[in-house]
Amino acid sequence: MCKEYRHIQQYEEEMLKLKAEGMTLRKIGERYGLSREQTHDFFKRYNRKQRKLAEGIAIKKKGQPTNKDDLPPSVLKQSKINQLKYELAAKERRIKALEMENELMRDFLSLTERK
Numbered sequence: 001m002c003k004e005y006r007h008i009q010q011y012e013e014e015m016l017k018l019k020a021e022g023m024t025l026r027k028i029g030e031r032y033g034l035s036r037e038q039t040h041d042f043f044k045r046y047n048r049k050q051r052k053l054a055e056g057i058a059i060k061k062k063g064q065p066t067n068k069d070d071l072p073p074s075v076l077k078q079s080k081i082n083q084l085k086y087e088l089a090a091k092e093r094r095i096k097a098l099e100m101e102n103e104l105m106r107d108f109l110s111l112t113e114r115k
Contacts, residue, residue, distance in 0.1 A: 008034070019043065046052050053078055056085030058093055 011032050016030050029039035075086050
């Protein structure tokens with residue numbers, strides 16, 4: 001039975017409910033037209049993301065960065081403390097990147113004897 005394509009994230013809530021009910025990965029995958037490996041990888045990615053959110057580690061989005069400062073939907077589901085931890089981690093990551101860029105520029109200028 002061929003289903004219309006939907007991104008696996010659209011099934012996230014339903015799959016989590018089935019997993020909580022004790023259904024196996026193979027049966028969950030069969031229900032949505034996925035293999036056991038695809039289902040396993042989905043839960044592995046989901047659990048990794050939840051661990052990072054709980055620790056307050058900012059999740060890096062793939063692809064071209066947007067100009068929006070909106071929080072991702074997965075972070076909005078979390079408590080306010082975790083949202084603030086996420087924002088703080090993102091700011092710290094940006095500061096660290098700027099410090100590294102500054103250091104590289106300083107090294108470049110010193111090597112070229114411009115300063």
